[in-house]
Amino acid sequence: MSLSPFFEELKSAYDAELDDLMTDSAGHDVLAKRLQAKRGQLSQLLPMIECNPEMVAVAFHGGMRFGSREVMRDLTAQDPDDLPPWATLLSSVSLEPWAEDLAEIVLQDPNGDQFLVVTACLEYLRGRSAMYAESADAQSAGDRDDGNSDEFGIDTEIDLDGDLDEAGADWLSEQGFDRKDRFSGDY
Incomplete structure (x- = not known):
């Protein structure tokens, strides 16, 4: 898969942001609690969607499902100026009900449309990376296929x-x- 330089850099920042939110200083898993806090602060975080979209995009983590991996692969190869409007993705990306509420808030911002497309790409890439890691772990353990890898285009x-x-x-x-x-x- 070929990523644009934009998504290559942003994916690393997004992964780092999620990793930072995952555990507290004692090593306890606090991701759900911290994501809930981000979701509650979304309106205050909107000024950051242009300069640090990865810090706001994490609020949508786990809230998107992808119907077409081909569409998502094509999008992640594009530069931000070439991305389509959010409305064109609605046939390929579905939102959990709580994420739909967040999307309504984001779309009130002039840059919200592009931000949601970027967020969908980041979530797709994160899910694809997680699927790939799970697939590699399963292969090394002797389990060839869990039946879910096709969603992300992984050859198990x-x-x-x-x-x-x-x-x-x-x-x-x-x-x-x-x-x-x-x-x-x-x-």
Whole structure:
């Protein structure tokens, strides 16, 4: 998947923002509580949607469902000036009832339309990353497919560990080392 430089950078910032909200200083999971607080402060956070959209977009975390991964992949490859209006995405993105209420608040802002499209892209990318990580974990545990990966376009038949082992063995061979059985661990 090809991301535009805009989404490449913003995805990292969005992931970092969610990671920051996830736990408190004692390591307790406080994500739900902190997201609820962000949602309650949405009106006050609106001035940030242009300069730091990732800090406001987290309020929508978990509130969007995607019907077309092709549409979302196309959007994440675009620059912000080329993004379509939010209304055109409504056939591909559905909102949870609480997220619909938030969207009504955001759409009152002159930049709210574009912000919702950007937020949908960030949520799609976050969900895709999470699905990919789950798929890789399942593969390494021997579970090939949980039936949910197709939603994000993940090929769960790829042997990630085997591909990495093979690439590592190829590289070591190129460096002059004897090629050994990938499961022996001896090089």
